[in-house]
Amino acid sequence: MSHLILKANAIGSKEIEKKHIEQSVGPSARRRRPARELARGLRAVRRGGGGRRPGGGYYDAGDNVKFGFPMAFTATMLAWGVVEFGAQMPPDELRHAAAAVRWATDYLLKTVAQLPDRIFVGDPISDHNCWERPEDMDTARTVYNVSADRPGSEVAGETAAALAAASMVFRSLSDDEYADRLLESARRAFEFADAYKGAYSDDPGLKAGDELLWGAAWLRRATQNDTFLNYIQDNGKTLGAEDNINEFGWDNKHAGLNVLVSKEFLQGQILSLQSYKESADSFMCTLIPESPPSSSPHIEYTPGGLIYKPGGSNMQHVTAISFLLLAYAKYLSETSQTVNCGSMTVGDNPMNMSYMVGYGDRYPQRIHHRASSLPSIVTHPQFIACKDGSAYYRSSDPNPNPLIGAVVGGQERMMSTKTTVRIFANRSQRLTSMLH
Numbered sequence: 001m002s003h004l005i006l007k008a009n010a011i012g013s014k015e016i017e018k019k020h021i022e023q024s025v026g027p028s029a030r031r032r033r034p035a036r037e038l039a040r041g042l043r044a045v046r047r048g049g050g051g052r053r054p055g056g057g058y059y060d061a062g063d064n065v066k067f068g069f070p071m072a073f074t075a076t077m078l079a080w081g082v083v084e085f086g087a088q089m090p091p092d093e094l095r096h097a098a099a100a101v102r103w104a105t106d107y108l109l110k111t112v113a114q115l116p117d118r119i120f121v122g123d124p125i126s127d128h129n130c131w132e133r134p135e136d137m138d139t140a141r142t143v144y145n146v147s148a149d150r151p152g153s154e155v156a157g158e159t160a161a162a163l164a165a166a167s168m169v170f171r172s173l174s175d176d177e178y179a180d181r182l183l184e185s186a187r188r189a190f191e192f193a194d195a196y197k198g199a200y201s202d203d204p205g206l207k208a209g210d211e212l213l214w215g216a217a218w219l220r221r222a223t224q225n226d227t228f229l230n231y232i233q234d235n236g237k238t239l240g241a242e243d244n245i246n247e248f249g250w251d252n253k254h255a256g257l258n259v260l261v262s263k264e265f266l267q268g269q270i271l272s273l274q275s276y277k278e279s280a281d282s283f284m285c286t287l288i289p290e291s292p293p294s295s296s297p298h299i300e301y302t303p304g305g306l307i308y309k310p311g312g313s314n315m316q317h318v319t320a321i322s323f324l325l326l327a328y329a330k331y332l333s334e335t336s337q338t339v340n341c342g343s344m345t346v347g348d349n350p351m352n353m354s355y356m357v358g359y360g361d362r363y364p365q366r367i368h369h370r371a372s373s374l375p376s377i378v379t380h381p382q383f384i385a386c387k388d389g390s391a392y393y394r395s396s397d398p399n400p401n402p403l404i405g406a407v408v409g410g411q412e413r414m415m416s417t418k419t420t421v422r423i424f425a426n427r428s429q430r431l432t433s434m435l436h
């Protein structure tokens with residue numbers, strides 16, 4: 001099997017050594033240039049002689065290299081914006097937006113094709129050592145690729161998402177031929193990502209499960225095919241749908257995935273998707289400083305009121321999160337639903353149990369808290385040695401000293417009714433200790 005050419009990015013767009021990634025050449029100055037784009041020369045596409053020239057697409061940040069993973073995410077977000085809000089755009093702006101999407105997807109279509117293994121690309125290491133205009137590039141155009149032997153499910157999954165989302169844009173503009181082409185390539189990219197699971201990166205912190213679910217979610221929305229709905233239902237837990245639900249960006253799709261899938265739950269009340277709505281609500285509540293405490297910390301704001309997340313390039317978080325707020329508000333409004341920030345904490349949940357000690361008819365009786373689980377020194381003045389307290393820890397009786405007002409850490413994504421163990425161990429200390 002010849003390898004499937006897909007573009008990927010380097011971690012943080014600054015590291016690429018030992019990664020199985022492919023970059024591409026500079027943008028073609030020919031047809032379908034996005035309106036109002038600064039004119040650029042043909043230096044990159046003219047170099048290399050004799051090979052195919054996958055032009056188009058966008059450079060990453062201030063580089064002269066195309067990192068396909070964040071580029072595909074950019075294409076997904078551009079397309080999502082048109083899908084949700086294109087009807088509100090003036091005709092000229094809608095045309096510009098569609099052209100911007102197509103400039104990326106024309107490039108991504110080439111990356112999914114079965115191409116020869118000689119493609120003239122860029123070397124980010126040498127590129128980062130130079131400060132040159134694209135027209136003056138004289139750095140190496142090295143090939144990096146992902147294949148069956150060297151998988152890259154995250155970049156393939158994101159490419160599938162981008163092409164599927166874009167197909168909806170062009171379907172709405174009556175360009176069915178191009179939409180069909182995008183959708184077919186999206187399927188192929190997703191099949192590759194799923195068949196050859198694995199992350200291209202050596203960084204153990206970056207995983208591909210969220211991109212697989214993200215790609216499936218966009219294919220589901222674009223096709224309404226139950227195959228992709230079943231994929232989400234069957235693989236959500238295995239692929240880590242419950243992980244990092246408060247993150248969204250080019251290398252983490254969880255919050256966006258929850259918002260996107262929530263639309264289907266809100267419209268169709270598919271109970272197996274309810275947890276995605278709950279996670280989307282939880283994420284939105286972290287953005288509201290006045291909302292009740294939960295197992296997830298509130299997102300920080302600058303003194304001027306700007307969303308702040310640790311790490312570089314904070315505006316990527318501001319813009320991505322702001323878009324999710326707009327999209328989710330639209331979904332809720334269309335279905336006359338609301339965000340549920342407080343009531344789940346105090347009893348409106350599958351366990352019908354308040355997570356606040358002392359609130360409601362049913363609340364945690366055996367929280368993971370030493371002072372609460374051991375008898376008061378007033379009623380038991382004798383010394384309780386280190387290991388002597390274990391008997392109280394293992395006791396099935398309610399804690400003798402209820403810590404009224406304490407909020408436990410919370411359940412896992414898939415809530416159960418099991419409360420026989422000392423509940424929420426390792427997830428209650430931070431919240432309860434703050435009450436002392």
